[in-house]
Amino acid sequence: MNQQYEESSFARRVQFCSLYACQVMQTLDGIWQQDYAKDQFLLPLNTSQIFQWVENTLQNISDETSWMRSIRQLRARFMLRWIWQDCNQLTDVVTLTRELSDFADACVISAKNFARPALVAKYGEPIGEDGQVQDLIVIAMGKHGAQELNLSSDIDLIFAFGENGETNGRKCIDVQQFCILWGQKIINLLDQVTADGFVFRIDMRLRPWGDGSALALSYAALEKYLIQHGREWERYAWIKARVITGGKAGDELMEMARPFVFRRYVDYTAFSAMREMKSMIEKEVARRNISDDVKLGAGGIREIEFIVQVFQLIYGGSRLELQDRQCLVAMQHLKDDHLLSETAYHELKDAYLFLRRVEHAIQALQDQQTQSLPQDENLRERLIFALNYDSWQDFMQVLNQKRERVGFYFSTLIQERINDADVNITESEHIDLQPYLDDEAYQRIEEFWHSNAVQRLPSTALKRLQQFWPHLVQAVIASEHPQIALMRLLPLIESILRRSVYIVMLMENRGALQRLVKMASVSPWICEELAHYPVLLDEFLSMDFELPRRQDLEQALRQQLLRIELDQVEDIMRVLRLFKKSNVLAVAASDVLAESPLMRISDVLTDIAEITVKTALHLSYQMVVKRHGYPLDSTGERCSLDRLGFAIIGYGKVGGIELGYGSDLDLVFIHQYEEQAETDGKKAVTGLEFAMRVAQKFLSLMTTQTLDGRVYEIDTRLRPNGEAGLLVCSLKAFEHYQLASAWLWEHQALVRARSIAGNVELCEAFETLRRTILTQKRDENEVRVEVLKMRQKMKDHLGSSNEQKKHGIFHLKQDAGGIVDIEFMAQYAVLAWSGSNPDLAHYSDNVRILEDAAKAGCLPSIDATALTQAYLRERAESHRLALANQSLQVKAADWHDTREVVCKLWQRLIDPSATVELFDKPSALDSE
Template sequence: MSSQARWIKAKAEKSLNPPQVETALNDIAADWDGSLPDFLRDFPLGEEALIHLLAVSQIRAERLQRNPELLRWLARPEISMSDRGPRRMLAELHDSSKSVRAENFRALRLWKAREMTRIALRELAEASSLEDTTAELSCLAGVCLAIVYEECDTRLRARFGAPHTEFTILGLGKLGGRELNHSSDIDLMFLYGEEGQVSPRLSNHEWHNRLAEQIVKSFSAGEPALFRLDLRLRPEGSAGPLARSLESMENYYAGFGETWERLALIKARHVCGSKELAYEFSRQHQPFIFPKNPTPELLDEIAAIKRRIEREVPADELDVKLGAGGIREVEFVIQTLQFVHGAQHAFLQEPGTLKALRAIAELELLPGSEVRILDESYRFLRRIEHRLQIEAERQTHSIPDDPEKRERLARSLGFDSAATLLADLQASNERVREIFHHLIASGTAAPAVNLDIFSDPARATRTLNELAQGSVSFHVAPRTRQIFRRLRPLLLEELVQCADPDATLIAIVRFVEAFGLRSLLFELLATNPKLLELLVRTFDASFFATNVLIRHPHLLEEITRSANLNRSLSLPEHAASLHPLVERGDLDSIRLYRQTQLLRTIMRDVLGLGPLPNLWQEITDLAEACLLAAAAIVGAKNLTIIAMGKFGGRELTYASDLDLMFVGDDFRAAQDFITVLSIPSPEGVIASVDARLRPEGEKGPLVGSLEAFEAYYRDRAQFWEIQALTRARPVAGPNQETFRAIAHAAWSIAGRDPDLFGKIDAMVQRIRAERGSGNDALDFKTGIGGIVEAEFLVQALQMRHDVRETSVRLAIAKLADIISPEDADLLGRGYEFLRRLETVLRRWRNTSASSLPPDPIEQRKLAVRMGFKDRESWQQAYERARADIHAIYGKHFGG
């Protein structure tokens, strides 16, 4: 083994990364002219600095292996022993290559890589302070940007002509603060002076956006990219144009500028292009960035940003940038103090973090001990960050999990072990976090509301933020966001009461987007808690009503006028409103009227503005009014229309079909009438009709004469068909009283049948077998003690005792002396409970429902919508209602 090989092995073994160092030194030595040990013995920064670089930076080691001449360049004292500003960098660049711009700036990329190696070497040798290192890295980015900008500008002028206005590039973030790290994104904004025309076919806006596009493209073309550009801090973020005029910038920040953008602009500075334009931008926006008297709303927004930072701390506690007590929190403390006090103290208007911290110390805005903690912690965290990124020039901020890499990092930073490094990091983070926490008192802003009511609190938080801020492509004015901050706690208080807060919040977002005038709606809801309560309750109670409101947001104001919502509308009032539509034959408007009034009824329902029987009456009156309007349009005046079932009893609920029979001889009119009622449209149908209760059912004629009805019920009708006549109620046409008499005669005669109760019970059992779900506990309609048992019991007693009443509820009251007041009360309450349950289930989608949802979670939602606090208490009431109904049923049917 040669002396050089022994030297390499010895140096590698003592290093932080023996395999990597040995490989690198051997590769360099293989192409080295002369003795490598002798050369490095006189290395300006010391051979240990180079060994350190080779050990901790694989990417720099590979550069030196590929290009040993780079090592000779680094060995020149004037290169490595002092920092370099933009003039020296540019001079060196132009001396090293005559074609910087060729091949997608290939020479510029090579020069940048060489400079990155020099800067890393100086930092590892501790020949450069943190400020010097970050300033050199920022200067390097600025030089690259200036060269690319000048080339793109020259090309564009040659091709399209020159605009008669200035252009400048502003650096933000770490570039703006002259504190780039070894793998920073470059945050930029492109700005031009005035609108105008470069040529008749090309505006200044188009020209400068093409320029910006070319700059962005040039930075990313070729491998590796010069720098990663981040343009998301510009107005409107990724959705906004790349370049804006000075006036456009002013209009945006005046109308839509957010508090986080104020903080971002603290670091804005000129990088290249017109210095005068950059200065004008800074002067123009100084009141926005540094308000003289920050309002309580602005301080609330700062507090909200602080809370968001606290929420977004990553699970990885070893993230030196985003972790608790990390770089981001140090920067936030400093920028917040700049924002609050910058207007009164001009020397606080400094983009650099450490310079701004010195200004804070001079003004005694923080105690001296806290300033020292922030200064020391920031330097310590940035040193760790730089070591992590020096390895491969990758954007990483997390201490590695791998024990070997962790130990290497610790020793590179001068610690004797990883454990010592982590202990110091934890102590630093805790000190910073304490300062961060008390920076803005928790009482400055509204207390955070517990979001555990949502299945996914993080997603709910994002949704609430989207409510305030709008979609990615839509900007919301600051006043709108201020109003929403008042609205938010009120909204959450209402959502706490909901059966399904998640679905309700999504419905609110959909409605806000449909409403359009966000600020007007937020103001309306924030100043009118009753309206907010109505909206939230409606969305929680009915998906159907939600969709109607989203399709027609204007209905909210129309329906909620106090005089309109607080009282029910009668059949004559509906008829009067529909009369002009009938005159025009306007079926679409009749359908919309029905939808609107059904929405109104749902709103009255969710607010509890009337008992359940009143709700049935409202739904029935609306259906009857629309039915009569349709009958008038088709000219069905010679038809006698008979309402059956719940329609006949004036006890319709949501999504109830209209059971109808027709008396007369005008088949065409009846057919047209059903068609008109049933034609689907975006607003639904006027009514869903079921005509199967007519003689012979679906096999029988749609229309029959009085004589045919009388003969059928006397001679051929099945028992259940006669039973159904207890609910028959004529609603239109001639001969109403005659039909009423025929119906009464038929069911009263059948009521004398000795086997009345046996026949009706057989029908109950048949319905249960044919229509039940197979799980009796869920079948609140057909199951034991369900709605069917209650209704058939009442009809049997009516028929036996000749009690004329189409309403089940009123019939129960009339039967009290027959079955006992106590049983009548139990039967009535049990029946109303089950009908309420049915109403709530049907209200959700305005569709039929006869069984409970099997899912306990859905049952809990049903319970809450019915007014119960929990599923258990609802379950007890449900089982009690069914038990009471079945017990009374058994008394009369022998069950």
């Protein structure tokens, strides 16, 4: 039977093609034939089957020598299988590399599990500072991480653990030392060469600081290293990083590393590093004369991987599909995203698969980690026989054709993308700004260049500024208002002088710089935000100027808070501030550059506020619970985290889903706790005290002033009894106040109220109560009198003075015919008519209230439409003025027709005695 298998064509082919396979056959004797007879060499294996092979092989082995011998013999059998399949073309590159990678995973996990019990017996369990047992996180890098291992690849690993602490055994050591010993044992079990060979060569040089540094690092230390010291080539390496073992801690570690690798914006700063890396590759090829190396030589595997990974680094942050670790999968996405042409994709894919097959054939010869073509004639014959070529010349002709195409794309495709980021500034370097600026502005520029801030810049930062200036000049001169744009941008440039990476971003990203100049021309508010908070530039560069969806906003904030503990209050406030400011900036950019509709702008601004409020409430609740325990509700039930027993009601603009850029939040807090019952914590407080502390903690998170500003301004004066009342009241107390003591203007305010955060049942109960209050039968004349009285007070205190009116000034919001008149008419409609038309009390926003009033026949459709159009026009202008940092006092002549429509309807609905002077034609002064 042995003779029969030895004479088979498959066996003869493998024996000729691979000296290593011959050695394995002789060493394993009849075992490989038994496997062959079971078709084990012919059928593909999935991941679970490979893991099962390893598990079955090592089952019940307790001594180290036997363990090492068994795993090495299994490796030899698998290697024979893979060489057999590859030589006889019974597999493909993708399947083979995946099986190799699965086997590596199974070996690492088995070695980790085998090594642990002896360490625990000696030192005890490794316990973190949080009291939890720490696991060893093993990260696969390179081809192993991408599941693209070669036949004779080493494996690149990084060891980490969750957090520091100590073991709990008799001989106590710290967690880091325990994990270092653990990692050393894994390396010894797999890497050590014995009489049976080795399993995998293990390379640990990709860990932070490389050789000479600690073999295992904590999560915090690794995070600090990547943030503070991570280099560009490490971003390149971490593209392929994959956690093999480590559970949830490992997954969180990878989430932490992702922003280091994939910047959230289109990362044009990567071009500079890629230029250097590309140049280094070319110089290395020339210096080492490695033309026979199918991986490192010109047109080799490394250049294909480099092409793909450059695109991943640059675009992967904004195109999540490009974050795939596998070269061929990422290449497919590059083609789908039109970053690679169809031709380039097919030629690079073809070359990659061909070169990987050649690489396997080379390594199959003698199980050596090499990618160099053999010089020995006998080995060359074996190689071309494995690859099915008749002669060395035929093989080399095909190889050279493939490498030539790769070299073409490496030199041209990458260079084209690099050049795309460069602006031709030959002319702008010589452009004199003086014709575009008045004397005062030109003097300001001179002062900037001679300022201490510029003169004291480090040489690298000064060089970057000097390189950036012509790009800025060119973009500014091309704008509609060069002086305005430049004067508004100068404070921003000054604020980022020492953070010159931002200057590089703007210099290398032409589109972002042009958008920034355009926004500066329109909105000084945006420029001021960016100058005060330069970190927002990161967000600005990542914007696609589509308004964000609510679910994306929620997920983004959740991710940003994922690793922050409850006691890290400053970090929580920083995240909330950045979330609010960056997303409001995104909305403003969409408003300016994409001209998004007003209603959508207000919707998203309101979404941002609601999500921030909800998150801050949940965090506040948890913080108070942590200190005082859980309160009881009015039925005696414990108010767990999923039923807070607390709700926040939004009034005014947030209640009416009509937020603007500078809007504050009018909020009221209600609870449903048993006020006298104590919480169940060690530091117990009453239910009322608990509710007060939640509200106070919430206000602290939202309104504390820091160098980065505050999250939102919050006004709580609309609560029962105003500033004299309790900060929080029960729903029952709120109901009693509204029905027994509230003024009509408080019911008027309730028209624009709605629950925006908190316990679902409590929010629903509030909505029911709101409708009950609003749909009470009221005397229309009394409502009219009270509404008119309140409106007149507002005009007297907030509107334009008589002198301003004489000079043709109109306050867009407060004067007659302005926004507030329309809001008051909508509120009047609800209070006066919802008693007989309850549907009028359903919505809290003015536009839908006016629509419902028309549907109910309370207001003629033509009037409802006219009011709606006037309202939207005036609000749109108020948004524009807010972005321009301008007052709401505008030229009355420009708004005569709109005001006339509003005032006539005001006269008809609210005040028949309104004077007609509002409708006079504009004076000559108005028209100036």
